[in-house]
Amino acid sequence: MTTGITLPRRSRAQLGTADVHIARGGHPVLQGVDLAVSPGSRIGVVGENGRGKSTLIHILAGTLDPDSGSVRRYGSLGVAEQEMTVAPGRTVGDLIDIELAAARAALRILDDSAVGLSEGRSAAAETYAQALEVAEQLEAWDADRRVDTALEALGAVTDRSRLLSEMSVGQRYRVRLAALLGAEHDFLLLDEPTNHLDADGLDYLTERLQQTRSGIVLVSHDRALLSDVATSILDLNPSRDGRPRLYGGGYAGYREGRKAEYARWVDEYNRQEAERARLAGDLEHARDRLVDGWRPDKGTGKHQRATRAPGLVRSVHRRQDALDDQEITTPVPPLRFTMPPLGAELDLIEPDTPLIRAEHVVVAGRLDRPVSLTVLAGSRLVVTGPNGAGKSTLLAVLGQTVTPTSGTLVVDPVVRVGLLAQESAPPSGKRVREVYDTHLGLLAARGVVPEDRTVPLEDLGLLAEADLDKRVRDLSMGQQRRLDLAMTLAARPHVLLLDEPTNHLSITLVDELTEALEATDAAVVLATHDRQLRRDVAGWKHLNPSGDPGEDDAA
Incomplete structure (x- = not known):
């Protein structure tokens, strides 16, 4: 069955990255990202502004190539980016048709091959079987009903003839999100999908993401959505080695894991700083001894000063070398908020x-x-x-x-x-x-x-x-x-x-x-x-x- 459309692969679908790096303006944006997404997995992506969350979505979607590393994609993708361009003359129905293209194609080929079977064409049987398999995987007969349900639940425009250019940004986002939720893609890449949703829309989105068979990569600042949906969290914030951290156990597991990671980071940095301070103290002490050695107490002979001097010089050099070798390899830990004592008096x-x-x-x-x-x-x-x-x-x-x-x-x-x-x-x-x-x-x-x-x-x-x-x-x-x-x-x-x-x-x-x-x-x-x-x-x-x-x- 050849359609020119990326078809769903369901249990065989694959999406992921291996050691992906990308920089902008000479500054690293993503470093060493390893990620594996399978159908049914739900991965939340968090990080401060500028940490590469949206960039990762673009790389996974194939609209941006990494500087190094590899990306594997096998299966269909649905993508909701934060920005949404609108082609002139495009309607609500056009946007829905784009997301339901695979379901539309499967049903069309199914109908055509059924006619071929009735006419006795031998090749029609295999084409019919393939189209039927895809249509069943997509539950293609129910696709439009799923989209209509999502449009209603998200408070989106339901008139499919309505021009997108006549709608607000929020209205267009809700239509696109409804189409994505109804399409049954293998993978959903969602960048801040809670923007422009009210409480009912948030509840519906949460329920659908919990129930979908799709693999999900979810960039969001909404902690409630992450708590309710994500089974693991990819943290793009700074780490001890500069690479992202993937935490299991959902949002709660991420919070505990991040806290433990931060404690290890601080401990390692403090130990290296303490060792460097100790070596600096030893060097200062050796230098003091060298000065004292060259100025011995009264009555001390010149020969004794001459005897002590070489050993003291060597001691200073050894300690200087030790200090030079003790480079602090652990970066300074990130800021952590500390509430001052309140309520005094x-x-x-x-x-x-x-x-x-x-x-x-x-x-x-x-x-x-x-x-x-x-x-x-x-x-x-x-x-x-x-x-x-x-x-x-x-x-x-x-x-x-x-x-x-x-x-x-x-x-x-x-x-x-x-x-x-x-x-x-x-x-x-x-x-x-x-x-x-x-x-x-x-x-x-x-x-x-x-x-x-x-x-x-x-x-x-x-x-x-x-x-x-x-x-x-x-x-x-x-x-x-x-x-x-x-x-x-x-x-x-x-x-x-x-x-x-x-x-x-x-x-x-x-x-x-x-x-x-x-x-x-x-x-x-x-x-x-x-x-x-x-x-x-x-x-x-x-x-x-x-x-x-x-x-x-x-x-």
């Missing part, structure tokens, strides 16, 4: 005395339903509700950056409140270190916190040393968000108000922040749409300012 407040008390607060047009709440030392609260419920406004009221139209707000005078707003301020042309130091100076000058109690930026593990001299406007969105978080923690607040704290942050940092929020002595009030974070804080108290059930409450 709260012993000045009587137990059960509210740190913040809001009674019937209203902000006209933004928080129309009166809200009352009390924040106690060490308490935990999740503010829930659909968009427009007033979550951000409530946090801004508690943080005293928005004045309520009515109601009362009382914040204990000794209590320090830190508010991480949902959006960063317009980026400054000043350098990061200058912006942070100015912020610390203002905190001290206003009497918010003594200067010796502020948090040095380097202690937080949020920004690399090389980033501190960059201008804020030159930072990535994620780096700007890290700076926002650092400035929120600078005064060691007793109450942390966090509005969508995971926006633009890496998966690694979000995990570290989540652990820190569970352990801190500060009170925490949190508003988030992050599905995994909402799962992690499911045991906290919840408050919906609107009083109406929304997708947050149902999560």
Whole structure:
């Protein structure tokens, strides 16, 4: 059966890479990637921005060749890249036809060969058998129904005559994703497929990826999707030897494996640094002895100085050689977020005395339903509700950056409140270190916190040393968000108000922040749409300012 279309191979399908390397502008993007994908396997791909996640998808799809290494492909591929070009005049139906090409071809050949059988053509029997096998593998008769179901579930346009150029980016993405999910390819390569999906669409996508026979390579920042779908995780972040790490056990196994890998990395680096420090000390001691040897105590003869000198010189040379040989081969471990101690001085407040008390607060047009709440030392609260419920406004009221139209707000005078707003301020042309130091100076000058109690930026593990001299406007969105978080923690607040704290942050940092929020002595009030974070804080108290059930409450 010859169609010119890549046919599914099912159990015989293969997709993978062997020692793949690729660089851009002289900088390595991927180094030594070994990956094997089989039908039914579900591999999540994670890494900081610029670590080559999308590049790996392009290499697997065959649209980009690696500089070295090999790629094997045997079977059909469905690809959802982050960018999507639209040819003039192409419709929803055209996009579906592209993904269902193999099913369409199998059914067409099946029909043609059936006519040949009825006419007594001898070659028709073999062609019919091959087409029937492919059609059965693809469940081709049901392909359009599967696509229609996916279109409905994802909230996509169902009119197949609709021009793609007349649709929004999100609408086009949902149509393409529905077509991919209905096509039954051997492999699905998905780059951030949760973009443009609502809660119902996310649930449907999760269910379909769990049930599909296809092998999946899934690039995503959505920790809930990775937790629910991925059976293993490929981590493209820096490692001790520069090569990616593949962790089994799903997302939970990845978290534990990464933590253990980081501990080994730090231990190995510290051991090498300690050995180098010891050798440097031995060299300094030998040099001191050489100086002392050339200046012996009074009464010591010149012959004794002459006798000792050669041995001391040789000792210095041996130790210098040993130090030169002791090269630190382990690279410096990556940053790790460290939450500073929070909640100090709260012993000045009587137990059960509210740190913040809001009674019937209203902000006209933004928080129309009166809200009352009390924040106690060490308490935990999740503010829930659909968009427009007033979550951000409530946090801004508690943080005293928005004045309520009515109601009362009382914040204990000794209590320090830190508010991480949902959006960063317009980026400054000043350098990061200058912006942070100015912020610390203002905190001290206003009497918010003594200067010796502020948090040095380097202690937080949020920004690399090389980033501190960059201008804020030159930072990535994620780096700007890290700076926002650092400035929120600078005064060691007793109450942390966090509005969508995971926006633009890496998966690694979000995990570290989540652990820190569970352990801190500060009170925490949190508003988030992050599905995994909402799962992690499911045991906290919840408050919906609107009083109406929304997708947050149902999560």
